[in-house]
Every structure is written in C-alpha cells, then in structure tokens.
Amino acid sequence: MTVLEAKNLSYEYSVGTPFQVTAIKNINLTVEKGEMLAIIGHTGSGKSTLIQHFNALFQPTEGQIFLNGKDINESKESAHAARFKVGLCFQYPEYQLFESTVYKDIAFGPSNMGLSDAEIDARVRRAAAFTGIRDDMLEKSPFDLSGGEKRRVAIAGVMAMEPEVLIMDEPAAGLDPRGRKTILELIKNYRETTGSTVIIVSHSMEDVASVADRIVVLNKGTVALSGSVDEVFSHADELVEMGLNIPQITKIFAELKKSGYDLNTSVYTSEQAKNEILRYLQKGGNA
Numbered sequence: 001m002t003v004l005e006a007k008n009l010s011y012e013y014s015v016g017t018p019f020q021v022t023a024i025k026n027i028n029l030t031v032e033k034g035e036m037l038a039i040i041g042h043t044g045s046g047k048s049t050l051i052q053h054f055n056a057l058f059q060p061t062e063g064q065i066f067l068n069g070k071d072i073n074e075s076k077e078s079a080h081a082a083r084f085k086v087g088l089c090f091q092y093p094e095y096q097l098f099e100s101t102v103y104k105d106i107a108f109g110p111s112n113m114g115l116s117d118a119e120i121d122a123r124v125r126r127a128a129a130f131t132g133i134r135d136d137m138l139e140k141s142p143f144d145l146s147g148g149e150k151r152r153v154a155i156a157g158v159m160a161m162e163p164e165v166l167i168m169d170e171p172a173a174g175l176d177p178r179g180r181k182t183i184l185e186l187i188k189n190y191r192e193t194t195g196s197t198v199i200i201v202s203h204s205m206e207d208v209a210s211v212a213d214r215i216v217v218l219n220k221g222t223v224a225l226s227g228s229v230d231e232v233f234s235h236a237d238e239l240v241e242m243g244l245n246i247p248q249i250t251k252i253f254a255e256l257k258k259s260g261y262d263l264n265t266s267v268y269t270s271e272q273a274k275n276e277i278l279r280y281l282q283k284g285g286n287a
C-alpha cells in the first residue's frame with residue numbers, strides 16, 4: 001500500500017530573481033507502507049529539497065504530494081496535519097537542541113500535539129530507549145553530551161512524535177565509523193520494532209546498502225535510478241559517474257567484469273563477494 005507519493009513534482013528556489021534555480025524537476029515516486037526507502041544522490045542533487053515537500057514545509061512549484069491518497073496541500077489543515085504524520089529529522093539536528101534538559105528536548109515535539117502528560121512521558125521514554133539514551137541522561141543538559149549523543153537526542157525528539165513516516169536527512173553525516181554504525185542500527189531497530197515507514201537520505205551508498213529495502217537515486221534534480229539495493233548496485237559505473245561513492249568491493253567486481261570475468265556485479269559486502277566468487281569458480285570459471 002502506498003503511503004506517500006510525489007507526482008510530477010518540481011521546485012524552484014528564488015523564482016523571479018536572477019538567482020532562480022530548479023532544484024528538483026518532474027519527480028515521480030511512491031513510498032510503500034512499512035518500507036525503508038533510501039534516497040541517495042550527490043550533494044546538490046535535490047534530496048533535501050524533495051523531502052521537505054513530504055511534510056508540507058515546502059509548497060511545490062509544480063506537482064503534488066499525496067499522503068494516504070490525499071493531496072497534503074489541499075488545505076491549511078491538511079498541510080498542518082502532515083507536519084505530525086510525517087516526521088522530518090534535519091541534517092545535523094543536534095544544532096536545533098535548545099531546552100535545558102534532554103527530557104524537555106525529546107518532549108518538545110509531542111508537547112505540541114495536544115497529548116496528555118502521561119502520553120508525552122511514555123513517548124519520551126520509548127524514544128529514549130530506541131536511541132540508547134539512558135534514564136540518567138534525561139535530566140542532563142543536552143549541551144553536556146557528546147556529539148553522537150546529541151544527535152541521538154535530536155532523533156529521539158522526532159521519533160517521540162511517533163510519525164507514520166519518519167524521514168531522516170543524512171542521519172550519519174559527520175560521525176566517525178562507529179557513530180555511523182550506531183545510528184544506522186538504531187534506525188533499523190526502530191523500523192523493525194514499530195513497523196513504521198522510514199525514509200533515509202544519504203550521499204553514501206555504503207551507509208544505506210545495509211539498511212534499505214529500496215533505493216531511489218537522484219541526479220541533478222531528477223530520479224536517475226530506482227529499484228532494490230541489488231538492482232541499483234548493478235549500475236556501478238553510472239553511480240560513479242553521478243559522483244557517488246560505491247563500496248570498494250563493488251568497484252573491484254565492476255573492474256573484474258570489465259576484464260571479462262562473468263560475475264554478478266551487485267556485490268557490496270565481503271560475504272556476498274565470497275559467495276559470488278565461489279559460485280563463479282564452481283561453475284568452472286577462470287580463477
């Protein structure tokens with residue numbers, strides 16, 4: 001079942017000025033209920049512009065956004081409702097923390113939803129658990145936490161709104177490999193536990209390969225590729241041309257294929273690489 005849909009969506013910044021830019025052009029895509037969709041693309045490809053349409057922060061220059069089949073920009077009420085149904089976590093969300101305690105920061109979103117104090121408290125605690133924020137951290141100032149912890153608090157704030165669709169813009173950006181892994185795992189865990197629809201935006205194929213069900217690749221404001229992780233990875237050369245980093249192992253398989261080895265090139269983990277080499281050798285390929 002489709003939960004979100006972009007139909008012929010275009011957006012231009014600074015219309016009618018010398019700085020007019022077409023950021024996205026004629027985008028069509030659907031998001032299915034319960035899936036983890038990755039939107040990837042090089043810097044400037046239009047990812048952030050696109051996702052800010054999904055909760056009505058941006059109004060399309062052309063086209064429409066449908067949430068559960070209804071145009072979200074149909075009325076003020078539907079646009080307002082979309083803000084809560086579609087939770088958007090911006091890039092570097094830790095810069096938006098401002099409350100005196102971690103608890104209050106996580107509670108900020110749900111406090112604006114007209115919920116009871118008990119319900120807000122339950123949501124804060126659930127979101128804290130998802131993001132690995134321990135109870136003793138809730139009464140601390142967010143400014144006393146490490147960078148990775150602040151990021152998790154900010155993510156918890158959006159999760160606490162319990163949106164139907166959670167969108168994360170570059171959730172792992174700027175973190176070290178361990179921090180990146182932690183964030184990606186908690187998103188995966190949140191999605192598996194709640195069954196929510198999740199959209200993860202990234203410029204890193206490597207980051208999304210392990211968590212996404214499906215990938216949409218943006219290039220210069222349009223959809224260049226879309227499909228399962230395997231399908232998209234089988235276009236390694238095109239991905240590199242679009243300025244995307246592909247895992248080292250995928251590069252090696254693409255080169256081997258070019259040199260005449262009949263290998264499946266949609267390989268992005270060492271386990272897959274091992275299996276593909278064994279398969280190749282077993283069917284009598286050249287070692």
Ligand SMILES: Nc1ncnc2c1ncn2[C@@H]1O[C@H](COP(=O)(O)OP(=O)(O)O)[C@@H](O)[C@H]1O
Nearest residue numbers: 013021023041042043044045046047048049050
């Ligand atoms: N506030 C803005 N004003 C004018 N142009 C912008 C603004 N934000 C983004 N753009 C332009 O829109 C295009 C898409 O940007 P963006 O959606 O931020 O891409 P991404 O998130 O993939 O890096 C780029 O050409 C960018 O320069």
Ligand SMILES: [Mg+2]
Nearest residue numbers: 047048049091
């Ligand atoms: Mg961006």
